[in-house]
Amino acid sequence: MPPGYYEAMAGRWKDRKDLLRRFVEGKFGFQSKGKSITPEWNDELHLARNLEPVKGLKLIMMWDGGHNPTCIITQLTPLGDWLVLDSFVGDGIGMYELIEDVVKPRVLDRYPWVVSKPAQFIRHTGDPNLETGDQSSTRNTATGVILRELGGVWTPGPIDEAGRIDPLQAVLRKQREGRGLVLVDAENAEEVWFALRGGWHRHISRSGVVGGVVKDKHSHPGDCMGYGASLLFPGGKIVGKRAPVESQVGNYFNRAPGAQSAFIGAKGRGILLPNEAKTLGIGGGRRELPYKL
Numbered sequence: 001m002p003p004g005y006y007e008a009m010a011g012r013w014k015d016r017k018d019l020l021r022r023f024v025e026g027k028f029g030f031q032s033k034g035k036s037i038t039p040e041w042n043d044e045l046h047l048a049r050n051l052e053p054v055k056g057l058k059l060i061m062m063w064d065g066g067h068n069p070t071c072i073i074t075q076l077t078p079l080g081d082w083l084v085l086d087s088f089v090g091d092g093i094g095m096y097e098l099i100e101d102v103v104k105p106r107v108l109d110r111y112p113w114v115v116s117k118p119a120q121f122i123r124h125t126g127d128p129n130l131e132t133g134d135q136s137s138t139r140n141t142a143t144g145v146i147l148r149e150l151g152g153v154w155t156p157g158p159i160d161e162a163g164r165i166d167p168l169q170a171v172l173r174k175q176r177e178g179r180g181l182v183l184v185d186a187e188n189a190e191e192v193w194f195a196l197r198g199g200w201h202r203h204i205s206r207s208g209v210v211g212g213v214v215k216d217k218h219s220h221p222g223d224c225m226g227y228g229a230s231l232l233f234p235g236g237k238i239v240g241k242r243a244p245v246e247s248q249v250g251n252y253f254n255r256a257p258g259a260q261s262a263f264i265g266a267k268g269r270g271i272l273l274p275n276e277a278k279t280l281g282i283g284g285g286r287r288e289l290p291y292k293l
Contacts, residue, residue, distance in 0.1 A: 035210050036198040037165060037222060040172035045180035047193060053085050056113055060232065061152070062224035063126030065142050067091075069098045070220040072192060073106070076232055082171065082182045086110070087189040087221055095130075095142045099149045107150065118151025125231045126224060128156035157227030161213065164226025171233040172196070195222040 010024045057075050064070040073086040086106060090098040107114065114121035130142035143154050158164050174181045184192050200222030203211040213219060 035202045035204055037200045037202060037213065038169060038172055038196045040169055041196040041198075042180070043197065045175060046172065046182050046184055046196070047186050048183045049186050051083055051085055051183060051185040051188070053083070053111060058120070059107075059111055059114055059122050059152075060228055061122060061124050061150075062157075062228040063095075063124060063130060063142070063146060064220045064224050064227075065095060065127055065130050066220070067093075068217060068220050069093065069095045069142075070191075070224050071098060071103050072189065072221060072224045072228065073103075073111070074228060080176075080181060082228075082232065084182065084184040084189045084192050084225075086185070087191040087224075089191050089217060089220055095145050096149070099145065104149060119153060122150060122152030123231075124150075124152050124154045125157050125227045127227065128159055131156060155231060158230050164223065164230045167233050167235065168226045168229035170235070171229055191217075191221045192225060194218060195220075196225065 006024050054075055054077055057077065060074045060076060062070075062072045062074070067090075069090045071086075071088045072084060075083045075085065077083065088098060088102050088106075090102070124143075124146055130146075132141065134140045146152075147154060172180065172182055184196070186193055195218040199216075199218030201214055201218070203214050205211060
């Protein structure tokens with residue numbers, strides 16, 4: 001080859017990562033039909049093989065409906081890695097069939113610790129339209145089937161497109177120790193891999209105008225990943241690990257939830273209260289508390 005051949009080809013195809021990988025880097029390429037929604041994806045950073053679930057850790061399961069019901073099983077590790085462990089995309093079946101025939105057996109086999117306490121170990125998110133009742137009865141919803149068959153807690157994902165795409169793009173840009181925070185199992189979560197590497201795309205017309213997201217087999221796992229990212233990484237940042245504060249106080253003379261030190265007679269900052277809450281009403285009047293909160 002003449003000098004500078006590959007350098008010139010790399011410059012010519014800098015916007016076509018599929019051709020760049022195939023003809024310049026000598027790697028397997030993937031031809032995208034349009035404009036990839038997640039160009040941040042990189043096989044070297046985000047693709048993993050033989051990912052193992054962390055035993056005893058909560059599952060985050062993402063869902064999409066329609067005639068291609070989709071479920072993606074993930075975990076968020078204490079270090080902040082988002083492990084995409086399993087993905088399932090149905091074809092011409094309903095949500096119940098997907099769960100009963102595919103998802104539930106996989107959960108029982110690979111994640112048995114969630115069975116005894118699903119409310120503690122399973123969190124679901126996905127298309128908010130899954131909460132809508134079907135034509136036979138408004139009481140029959142896809143989320144109802146999910147919770148009835150698997151248990152756990154449901155949090156609807158965002159309706160707007162940017163609300164799920166932007167957080168996913170942001171977290172795909174993050175790296176630690178030379179690899180991405182998002183790790184996708186190449187075999188068990190193949191559908192996610194194919195979607196994020198370019199299968200999930202926007203239509204480009206012959207005139208070059210970029211249109212909307214193409215709804216096909218790749219859009220379902222792509223949307224699911226977006227719902228999960230919006231829940232776990234809003235704004236591209238991991239959700240705080242601090243447990244939610246309970247509304248009730250167990251023992252007034254011990255510690256109130258969220259207090260940084262003992263409540264009664266505390267010195268220092270203590271529990272945070274507005275100024276109007278730092279007074280006691282006595283005989284119709286007001287008296288400042290005798291200790292600092």
